Amino acid sequence: MSAAAGIGLKPAHYRALLTDRPPLGFLEIHTENYMGAGGSPHRYLAALAESYPLSFHGVGMSLGGAGPLNRSHLARWRELVDRYDPTLVSEHVAWSSHDGYALHDLLPIPYTEESLRALCEHIEQMQDVLGRRILIENPSRYLEFSYSDTAEPEFLVEATARTGCGLLLDLNNVFVSTCNQGEDATRYLARIPSHLVEEIHLAGHSINTVDGEEIRIDDHGSPVCDPVWQLYRDTVSRIGRRPTLIEWDTDVPEIEVLLGEAERANEAAAVPSRDSIQGNRYALAP
Numbered sequence: 001m002s003a004a005a006g007i008g009l010k011p012a013h014y015r016a017l018l019t020d021r022p023p024l025g026f027l028e029i030h031t032e033n034y035m036g037a038g039g040s041p042h043r044y045l046a047a048l049a050e051s052y053p054l055s056f057h058g059v060g061m062s063l064g065g066a067g068p069l070n071r072s073h074l075a076r077w078r079e080l081v082d083r084y085d086p087t088l089v090s091e092h093v094a095w096s097s098h099d100g101y102a103l104h105d106l107l108p109i110p111y112t113e114e115s116l117r118a119l120c121e122h123i124e125q126m127q128d129v130l131g132r133r134i135l136i137e138n139p140s141r142y143l144e145f146s147y148s149d150t151a152e153p154e155f156l157v158e159a160t161a162r163t164g165c166g167l168l169l170d171l172n173n174v175f176v177s178t179c180n181q182g183e184d185a186t187r188y189l190a191r192i193p194s195h196l197v198e199e200i201h202l203a204g205h206s207i208n209t210v211d212g213e214e215i216r217i218d219d220h221g222s223p224v225c226d227p228v229w230q231l232y233r234d235t236v237s238r239i240g241r242r243p244t245l246i247e248w249d250t251d252v253p254e255i256e257v258l259l260g261e262a263e264r265a266n267e268a269a270a271v272p273s274r275d276s277i278q279g280n281r282y283a284l285a286p
Contacts, residue, residue: 003241005265006055008248013255014044021051022259026087028055028245035076045084055088055199055245056080057168063122063136064109065095074129081130088199088243090135090168091126093119093156110145111155116162123163135198136160137168140205140218141177152177153191160196167192170201171231172224172247176216185231194239202232202265203247221250223261229268236269244269 004025009017017027027048034041060073081089094106109115127133138156150158156167169192178185204222208215224246236242246261
């Protein structure tokens with residue numbers, strides 16, 4: 001996959017992408033939006049897959065949950081992967097279901113040995129069913145568990161060591177979490193080995209004030225802020241260029257806005273704007 005930036009695929013932009021074919025490194029979808037058997041979503045996705053590499057990003061697998069994975073959901077994942085052969089596949093380090101009920105949110109997990117074992121078991125199960133390695137994404141955090149016994153960077157790195165998966169490094173989540181917890185984003189990132197990172201997410205967030213204190217909310221509804229752009233420049237300088245996604249999931253703007261954000265990411269990483277559809281493929285580690 002090219003190291004040029006990509007955008008999340010939204011129905012509002014199907015026709016513009018097909019008509020104009022703007023230079024993008026890739027398109028990323030939320031897999032849950034394409035788990036139906038057919039219809040216009042698949043018609044457009046199949047047409048766009050002829051021009052753009054695809055990245056599949058799940059939001060409902062509940063990898064961090066205490067209970068077993070939903071086998072029917074995992075089977076639908078496998079059908080999509082077999083159908084489109086995406087270049088990248090990823091899920092969140094979070095839980096989003098319990099006892100058969102989908103909670104429609106990405107909820108945090110404590111960083112303990114028990115939760116690590118459950119997460120790794122689920123990662124391995126997902127990789128076995130899909131027949132490929134996946135990437136796991138660092139979450140956004142708003143509260144700290146009192147009984148976590150390790151820090152998030154070390155927890156994620158250990159999960160990759162036990163399962164062979166890679167990391168999707170969401171820099172907006174790093175910034176949101178470290179600001180909310182009074183931590184240092186630069187020190188957090190220094191503890192992530194560069195070879196584990198295979199994709200980067202950039203997004204906007206909002207700021208709420210509660211009892212006089214600011215809380216940053218990862219809502220994907222605005223441009224990437226300047227401090228996150230600086231983290232991105234510093235990260236690329238340290239680890240090299242990676243496929244980078246502009247996430248914008250609420251108050252979705254016109255496609256020109258997303259393309260402008262993607263071009264800004266290319267400029268920040270010094271990626272030529274035309275290093276896209278016909279560009280060199282980003283070599284994934286075996």
